[in-house]
Amino acid sequence: MAGVSLIVLLLAALHLSDATLRFASYYGDHMVLQKSPQRAVLWGYGPEGEKVTVYLSGPIQQKVSSVPVKEGIWQVTLDPVEAGGPYNVYAISQSSACNLTDVLFGDIWLCGGQSNMYFNTSAIFNASEELALSSKYPHVRPFMAALNMSKTELIDLIQVEMPWFVPTPSVVADFSAVCWLFGRYMYDKLQYPIGLVESCWGGTPVEAWSSPRALKQCGLNQSEDNSMMKSTVLWNAMIHPFLNMTIYGAIWYQGEANAEYHQDKYNCSFPAMINDWRMGFHQGSGGQTALDFPFGFVQLSTYKNGSTDDGFPEIRWHQTADMGFVPNSRMKNTFMAVALDLPDKTSPYGTIHPRDKQDVAHRLTLGARAVAYGEKNVSFQGPFPKEIMLKENSIIITYDKAVSVASSKNIFEICCSEKKVSCETQSIWLPAAIMDWNHTSIRLFVGSCPSSEVAALRYAWRDWPCEFKACPVYDIDGNLPTPPFITNKYSANQNVWKRI
Known part of the structure; x- marks a missing residue:
């Protein structure tokens, strides 16, 4: 379809008054979609029985063949799009239309875990300087899921805490520091858009983020109640809804809650969760998210000075599947930021929450460059x-x-x-x-x-x-x-x- 005809058609379609057609909760203006060679997946809701056609308008134009709305849901997979933008995305059915504006294509990283991933940028060392830099990174786009639990697997988020946004100091202040800094450092290296999806909750064990399949592999049973200190409730509400989305990789900061809760199982439950996420995202995206997508994590920092029996040493070891380093034969395509040398005895948020997230994010970035992007001659592991x-x-x-x-x-x-x-x-x-x-x-x-x-x-x-x-x-x-x-x-x- 010629460019002028496409734009005319889209503008005319958007004058339709029926707003029934819509995108799923985590699609929005200013978002990042996964760039080539992967293909971005878009989905949403619409009138039953109608057909939905998706158009991409921007540096390149693209039309996706019409797909039917089945059980109130439509889903399309775009052709590969190189990094860049901005684009407008239009979804049109016989009776209604919806659109997304200022969309970029780049790499999407999911940021998960507990409180040290949830830890806000406003609370870190040199926060004012870091926040002042945020507006200089308009192509690093964050998104944040709200805190919710579910007894059953959900297809969409219950609630969005922060829709996709162009960074400003006031908004980045309330976003994950590790996630934001990782994205910023990666942009400095890659020089193309980075999408950051924060989905984490303080004080939560790995079991809450794991599917019943993953728990079963480690001899753990799915809890029958919905306490977040049990199993699957955050997988159900805060991870499963993202499975249809094409992502590039994930970073993770968690383990403190397992120092006393199923500590001896963590050498199984953590690798099992990683592999299960990989399978889930690969299947949910129709094979677009890699089956072995890169997964980085932070090895636990510090909590109690002088303690040898609080479970932290064991969890650090179990985070590597008891091998001491990654990647390894049980944890392929992973990378780790060692953080035990970054204590913060005067942290006003408690010693379990060190404020130096810059070094954590930098070490994660080194691992991502070497493992996730295959950059040669990047030192990312300490001696072993x-x-x-x-x-x-x-x-x-x-x-x-x-x-x-x-x-x-x-x-x-x-x-x-x-x-x-x-x-x-x-x-x-x-x-x-x-x-x-x-x-x-x-x-x-x-x-x-x-x-x-x-x-x-x-x-x-x-x-x-x-x-x-x-x-x-x-x-x-x-x-x-x-x-x-x-x-x-x-x-x-x-x-x-x-x-x-």
């Missing part, structure tokens, strides 16, 4: 042990990359076992001081434990292992901390242990 050697009264840890090291007496710990059996986290652990180091390895003093009886080694295994950016082991540039780890010499597949 590749070999542990026992030699006389010492342990030599060799890392998979160059390290920068500061002295520490108690962040490394060993467990002795005369019977040569694996140690558990509840076992007696003794500090192992750093003796010396070079650019690839660290030597620890094992003290009163004979090297032949050293059965396990762990690092940073406490809630608050070090002060702000002052852990002893980072990458060679001093930017990315080594994640916490625990390794047992007598466990299966512990081939990192050597004796010389």
Whole structure:
């Protein structure tokens, strides 16, 4: 259809008075739709039996073949559209029409989790400076779902908290800081539109965000009540409605609520939730959202200084499916921002809510660049042990990359076992001081434990292992901390242990 004829037709159609035809709740003016090579999905409601035709008007023009309204719902898939805009989108039936204006095409990231993802930009360090920058990023467009629960899976949101908007300081102030900063940093690198969809709720466990399918995989049963501290109610109301939408990836900040609630299941429930979301979005979008879409997350920061038994070390470990790093064989196409070196003992929002979200978002951005976008030579992981050697009264840890090291007496710990059996986290652990180091390895003093009886080694295994950016082991540039780890010499597949 010629451009002039298309515009005339659309303008005429919009004079129709019947407003029955409409888009689903999370489509709106100023939104971002997923760019090529994926195809954006649009859907909404209309008069039963009528046919809906969708038109795209802007830098390119597009007409989508008419689709019927079935059970009050219509859905179309656009042809691929390159990044850019603005566009107007028109949906027209025989009796009514509706439209979206100032639509951009770019990458859409879903931001989920609990209170540290919900944490507002107005509350972070240097908030006034960050908010003043927001209007300089008109192509980073946020959207926020309202807090709602449901006993059953919903096809649409019950309520929208913030419709899509062009950033201004007053509105960004009430939006997720991690989500906003991640989007802003990604725009700086990609230079095309970024859509940010916030759907999170403070104090919630992973079970609330998981489908019954995912829970069943981990031996967890769906709760029969609708308490948000149980299962599926937020999946039903705040994730399931988005499944038809084409997205590029997701970032996640959660785990605190599981430190005491099904803690021992988190090494299953978290990976299961990720894989189940991937399947759900892939199917809901008709295959447009990738079946293995990139998923980034923040490893837990800190809460109680001096604590070793509040569940935070275990959850950090379980966040990696008990491997210590990602991506790995159980958590493919994932990336992680380590945050245990970013405590905030004077946070007015409680120590569980550190205000430095800039470093968190920056570390997420590094992971996204490397994993989600395949950028070469981007360092996004801290050093991790590749070999542990026992030699006389010492342990030599060799890392998979160059390290920068500061002295520490108690962040490394060993467990002795005369019977040569694996140690558990509840076992007696003794500090192992750093003796010396070079650019690839660290030597620890094992003290009163004979090297032949050293059965396990762990690092940073406490809630608050070090002060702000002052852990002893980072990458060679001093930017990315080594994640916490625990390794047992007598466990299966512990081939990192050597004796010389």
